[in-house]
Amino acid sequence: MKEKPFLTHSTAPKRRCSVSTLSGVEGLTPKQERVLNFIRKKVGERLPPTIREIAGELGFSSTGTVRDYLKALEQKGLLKRTNNKSRAIELSARASFNKIPVLGTIMAGSPNLAYEEIQGYIDTDDLFLGRLSQDDVFALRVKGDSMIEAGIIEGDIAVIKKQPTAFHREIVAALLDNNEVTLKRLRRTRNNTFFLEAANKNYPPIEKKFSIMGKLVTVIRKY
Amino acid sequence: MKEKPFLTHSTAPKRRCSVSTLSGVEGLTPKQERVLNFIRKKVGERLPPTIREIAGELGFSSTGTVRDYLKALEQKGLLKRTNNKSRAIELSARASFNKIPVLGTIMAGSPNLAYEEIQGYIDTDDLFLGRLSQDDVFALRVKGDSMIEAGIIEGDIAVIKKQPTAFHREIVAALLDNNEVTLKRLRRTRNNTFFLEAANKNYPPIEKKFSIMGKLVTVIRKY
DNA sequence: TGACAAACCACACATTTGTGTGGTATATAT
DNA sequence: ATATATACCACACAAATGTGTGGTTTGTCA
Numbered sequence: 001m002k003e004k005p006f007l008t009h010s011t012a013p014k015r016r017c018s019v020s021t022l023s024g025v026e027g028l029t030p031k032q033e034r035v036l037n038f039i040r041k042k043v044g045e046r047l048p049p050t051i052r053e054i055a056g057e058l059g060f061s062s063t064g065t066v067r068d069y070l071k072a073l074e075q076k077g078l079l080k081r082t083n084n085k086s087r088a089i090e091l092s093a094r095a096s097f098n099k100i101p102v103l104g105t106i107m108a109g110s111p112n113l114a115y116e117e118i119q120g121y122i123d124t125d126d127l128f129l130g131r132l133s134q135d136d137v138f139a140l141r142v143k144g145d146s147m148i149e150a151g152i153i154e155g156d157i158a159v160i161k162k163q164p165t166a167f168h169r170e171i172v173a174a175l176l177d178n179n180e181v182t183l184k185r186l187r188r189t190r191n192n193t194f195f196l197e198a199a200n201k202n203y204p205p206i207e208k209k210f211s212i213m214g215k216l217v218t219v220i221r222k223y
Numbered sequence: 224m225k226e227k228p229f230l231t232h233s234t235a236p237k238r239r240c241s242v243s244t245l246s247g248v249e250g251l252t253p254k255q256e257r258v259l260n261f262i263r264k265k266v267g268e269r270l271p272p273t274i275r276e277i278a279g280e281l282g283f284s285s286t287g288t289v290r291d292y293l294k295a296l297e298q299k300g301l302l303k304r305t306n307n308k309s310r311a312i313e314l315s316a317r318a319s320f321n322k323i324p325v326l327g328t329i330m331a332g333s334p335n336l337a338y339e340e341i342q343g344y345i346d347t348d349d350l351f352l353g354r355l356s357q358d359d360v361f362a363l364r365v366k367g368d369s370m371i372e373a374g375i376i377e378g379d380i381a382v383i384k385k386q387p388t389a390f391h392r393e394i395v396a397a398l399l400d401n402n403e404v405t406l407k408r409l410r411r412t413r414n415n416t417f418f419l420e421a422a423n424k425n426y427p428p429i430e431k432k433f434s435i436m437g438k439l440v441t442v443i444r445k446y
Numbered sequence: 447t448g449a450c451a452a453a454c455c456a457c458a459c460a461t462t463t464g465t466g467t468g469g470t471a472t473a474t475a476t
Numbered sequence: 477a478t479a480t481a482t483a484c485c486a487c488a489c490a491a492a493t494g495t496g497t498g499g500t501t502t503g504t505c506a
Contacts, residue, residue, distance in 0.1 A: 047271065047310060050463060062485045067465075072482085084491060086309040086463055087270060151444070153374035171446065219444040221374065223394065273493060285455045290495075295452085307461060309493055 048087040140173060140181065147171070147183055150199035152219055158183055159218035164211070171216040172196075177209050183216065271310040363396060363404065370394070370406055373422035375442055381406055382441035387434070394439040395419075400432050406439065 049057075051066040060066055070089075073079050082088035142156040150171065152158065160173045168188040174196055175181055184196035184206065196206040272280075274289040283289055293312075296302050305311035365379040373394065375381065383396045391411040397419055398404055407419035407429065419429040 046269070046313070048269075050309070051465095052463070060484075062487090063464080064466085064468095064486080065484055068483075084464060086273070086492065088464095090269070148374065151371065151374045151376035151379070156374070215446075217446050219442070219446075221442040223438075223440050223442075274495095275493070283454075285457090286494080287456080287496085287498095288454055291453070307494060309462065311494095 048089040050087055140183070142183060146198040146200050146203045147185075148200050150185070152183065152199070153221070155221065157220040157222075158216055159220065160214040161217045162214040166212050166215045173213040173216070174206075174210040175213050176206070181213065182206070186212070271312040273310055363406070365406060369421040369423050369426045370408075371423050373408070375406065375422070376444070378444065380443040380445075381439055382443065383437040384440045385437040389435050389438045396436040396439065397429075397433040398436050399429070404436065405429070409435070 051063050051070065054066045054069075055061070055063055058066075070079070070081065074081060078091070080090045140158045140160060142152055142154055142158050144154060147153075152171075158173070166172045166186050168186065170186050171183060172186045173181055173183055174186075182196065184198055186194055187197045187205075188194055196210060198205070274286050274293065277289045277292075278284070278286055281289075293302070293304065297304060301314070303313045363381045363383060365375055365377055365381055367377060370376075375394075381396070389395045389409050391409065393409050394406060395409045396404055396406055397409075405419065407421055409417055410420045410428075411417055419433060421428070
């Protein structure tokens with residue numbers, strides 16, 4: 001019950017209908033989730049939909065149907081509405097679409113990131129990411145000084161795009177076999193094997209077994 | 224005619240009615256600008272206002288008044304509307320509120336930043352800035368390696384909060400007397416004078432006369 | 447002086463939009 | 477067997493909302 005799957009890095013096909021897409025939000029029927037996803041998308045586009053717009057685009061012929069869904073989603077705490085106000089649909093943080101969760105440490109025992117570790121959210125809206133969804137991206141707070149020569153220092157937010165592979169010289173978030181996650185530069189040897197290299201002369205290269213969680217796409221630092 | 228005042232760093236009281244607040248947008252009457260500013264704020268809050276909401280909060284007793292303004296602003300290319308659609312007000316990029324302009328170089332001859340140098344926009348929405356408006360913040364693209372030991376490298380976007388003063392050790396955007404802008408750490412001597420210090424041993428401290436444009440609040444780096 | 451634009455108001459009207467009531471069908475749980 | 481939840485539909489109604497016409501006042505420009 002404690003293990004809410006979240007931000008799992010798998011290569012399996014996404015968005016199977018019987019499985020919740022928005023990880024961390026349980027108890028949604030597939031149909032309810034479809035409605036929620038539509039609203040997410042629309043709210044991201046700056047003008048939330050009217051119930052008739054929802055009905056139209058989702059193929060319902062009755063506004064009452066949409067009302068049922070909205071009521072259900074509201075009861076489940078995923079959105080808030082204001083009475084008699086057009087388009088007044090607000091997503092709760094849990095359901096918010098274009099936000100990147102900022103994660104702290106990594107859950108031991110599996111390559112999943114713990115839902116409980118979310119420290120906050122970043123807006124992906126315009127932020128140089130080109131509309132990546134929550135499914136594709138997450139963020140980590142940087143600890144230590146191993147990447148200091150690449151200008152990445154303690155406290156920075158590293159935005160990671162999830163992908164199982166990366167190229168030579170790209171900076172990646174890698175999962176080591178002790179379930180530790182590090183940010184390092186990926187390097188290829190002459191024998192076409194890969195290893196991880198710190199951007200700090202005081203750290204030796206990591207030649208252990210590792211898997212790539214994703215590559216670094218953005219660094220954000222707040223003063 | 225070429226000199227559109229933009230992002231002027233002055234200590235003079237802001238929002239004098241006779242002066243345009245949204246620099247770079249000429250030909251607006253003060254009243255029109257007031258309406259635009261209201262819409263900017265509301266659109267930033269995710270749900271654009273209805274014309275009656277505009278009328279109410281701005282103290283107009285007639286919807287026709289608002290329509291006149293909306294028409295004027297639309298003709299001036301500051302917003303777009305969709306017929307018969309509630310709250311369907313879109314701001315054009317020029318008028319967009321919660322975007323920080325990314326500026327390039329500095330216009331020679333005055334401490335104003337040139338409107339023409341805008342390279343893009345950053346969304347301030349949630350981005351760790353806590354709802355700063357365009358009036359308070361701008362961004363610069365970092366050139367050179369003078370701040371490399373502070374983890375700020377070439378190509379980074381430095382988000383600057385405009386303010387005429389800063390504290391010891393804060394990183395500031397400073398305007399030198401040759402109209403050059405640099406990002407440096409502010410330091411105080413024992414005599415309570417201030418100088419600028421690079422975060423790179425190869426650069427000497429700057430003891431020349433300078434003024435502070437603002438302080439660094441965020442660094443963003445895109446890979 | 448006349449023309450014109452800005453800056454308002456009042457009010458009627460049509461459309462959009464949210465709400466409410468009442469239904470059907472299908473599961474699943476008790 | 478009955479209650480309950482999901483997943484829909486139809487339609488009426490009221491409130492919210494956008495649109496349109498026709499004003500007044502003030503200042504500017506020619």
